Amino acid sequence: MAASPDSETSRPLQALTTRREVDRDEKDVIRRCQTGDEPAFRTLFDRYQRRGYAVSYNILNDGELAKDVVQEAFVRVFKNIHKFDASKNFYTWLYQIVVNLSIDFLRKRSSTKAAPLDELGEGVKHSGRSRSGGGPADSVARDDTKRRVREVLDALPGRYKVVLALRDIEGFSCEEISEIVHCKNSTVRWRIHQARKLFRAVWNGDGAKLEDYLDEEDGDDL
Amino acid sequence: MTCDAARGLLPLFAGGDLTEGRLEEVRGHLTSCADCARELERFGEARALLEELRDDAVLPKREVRRMWTTVRGEIPLLRVPRRLRLLATLRYAAIALVGLSVGFSATTLSARLLAPTADPAAPVALTPTQVPIQPTDIPGGAERPDRGMVQPATEQPGAAPVVRNPSGVITVTKLPVYEKSNAQLQAELNALRQKNTEMEQRLQQLERALKAKSE
Numbered sequence: 001m002a003a004s005p006d007s008e009t010s011r012p013l014q015a016l017t018t019r020r021e022v023d024r025d026e027k028d029v030i031r032r033c034q035t036g037d038e039p040a041f042r043t044l045f046d047r048y049q050r051r052g053y054a055v056s057y058n059i060l061n062d063g064e065l066a067k068d069v070v071q072e073a074f075v076r077v078f079k080n081i082h083k084f085d086a087s088k089n090f091y092t093w094l095y096q097i098v099v100n101l102s103i104d105f106l107r108k109r110s111s112t113k114a115a116p117l118d119e120l121g122e123g124v125k126h127s128g129r130s131r132s133g134g135g136p137a138d139s140v141a142r143d144d145t146k147r148r149v150r151e152v153l154d155a156l157p158g159r160y161k162v163v164l165a166l167r168d169i170e171g172f173s174c175e176e177i178s179e180i181v182h183c184k185n186s187t188v189r190w191r192i193h194q195a196r197k198l199f200r201a202v203w204n205g206d207g208a209k210l211e212d213y214l215d216e217e218d219g220d221d222l
Numbered sequence: 223m224t225c226d227a228a229r230g231l232l233p234l235f236a237g238g239d240l241t242e243g244r245l246e247e248v249r250g251h252l253t254s255c256a257d258c259a260r261e262l263e264r265f266g267e268a269r270a271l272l273e274e275l276r277d278d279a280v281l282p283k284r285e286v287r288r289m290w291t292t293v294r295g296e297i298p299l300l301r302v303p304r305r306l307r308l309l310a311t312l313r314y315a316a317i318a319l320v321g322l323s324v325g326f327s328a329t330t331l332s333a334r335l336l337a338p339t340a341d342p343a344a345p346v347a348l349t350p351t352q353v354p355i356q357p358t359d360i361p362g363g364a365e366r367p368d369r370g371m372v373q374p375a376t377e378q379p380g381a382a383p384v385v386r387n388p389s390g391v392i393t394v395t396k397l398p399v400y401e402k403s404n405a406q407l408q409a410e411l412n413a414l415r416q417k418n419t420e421m422e423q424r425l426q427q428l429e430r431a432l433k434a435k436s437e
Contacts, residue, residue: 070289071292149275192233193233194233197233200233
């Protein structure tokens with residue numbers, strides 16, 4: 001795996017210097033979880049809750065729903081921790097559940113909410129990025145840009161939203177994403193390719209049509 | 223490589239997701255094609271917009287704690303480690319000691335409040351004399367055998383009442399509170415206070431031990 005499981009995480013994890021130490025520590029924590037050791041559960045929760053929440057929030061664009069998703073994901077993981085094979089990556093298992101639950105919520109929501117991409121494109125047409133500067137006006141402009149980026153992201157089909165959230169926002173590698181979404185590496189890269197094109201087209205208000213970005217592999221919207 | 227072919231790969235190139243072979247091909251094309259280089263820049267900008275959302279979604283600590291409480295409540299059969307079990311035992315022991323200490327103090331205080339106000343200057347015999355007293359020496363002694371205590375025949379107002387316990391040793395400690403003189407109560411109160419102080423010291427020791435363990 002290319003990226004570390006979690007860079008923010010808890011202090012004990014930060015204290016570990018090498019990837020091997022992180023792996024060894026994680027295996028030990030999981031073994032303790034499998035014996036019902038409460039502090040070990042807490043360690044895993046502290047280590048992964050932030051990124052789990054971020055992944056779900058970036059897919060759903062809804063903080064309350066994202067919280068529900070993360071809670072439910074941890075409950076499912078902890079209830080089934082005794083079945084977990086410690087030779088595998090814990091975090092891909094957890095984020096897989098987070099993504100699946102988020103997609104379930106998206107499916108429920110998609111029946112009531114549909115944002116036409118071309119209309120949205122007009123709405124978010126922007127006047128350039130506002131990265132530099134640290135004044136209040138810049139901060140407001142930056143927040144506004146972020147809000148509009150989220151609007152565009154929210155309007156994309158679920159499968160594109162998922163890969164953009166995992167790859168471009170959270171920085172998972174293609175290999176990790178293929179484990180998380182249970183797809184071949186080539187499929188993941190294809191989705192990333194399409195998702196970036198679509199995002200750029202909508203962001204620039206190019207009058208993107210969703211049909212142009214769906215193919216046989218993407219027959220199902222999600 | 224043609225511009226069409228290169229542009230088809232730019233979305234992946236922008237994120238460093240191309241395989242090594244194609245990467246070199248696209249890189250070579252970009253050095254000689256300004257239009258494709260501009261196109262790449264636009265993909266780069268779009269990707270940077272998404273990157274700015276990283277670290278944007280963070281829950282406040284309060285919410286994280288609440289989430290953990292909910293999650294924890296759903297996990298069955300959690301095992302508390304031995305170290306924490308020991309701490310819990312010490313905590314209960316400390317609470318029990320505090321309870322005993324408070325109860326003891328309350329009893330002492332109520333006894334003091336209920337005591338009759340006799341002449342404080344009256345002489346009182348507080349120490350057991352170790353001298354056995356014959357029942358015949360004490361009028362009415364036979365009438366109260368069940369209580370094991372009698373009033374001396376020569377009792378003077380304010381004098382210490384004497385009691386003969388089953389072993390025949392005279393003591394004053396088994397009298398009801400209202401039959402004791404102030405001086406007697408004062409002496410017992412002092413003894414209890416001393417005992418209370420000892421218990422409080424022991425309690426503090428336990429609390430310190432508990433704190434040291436939990437740190």
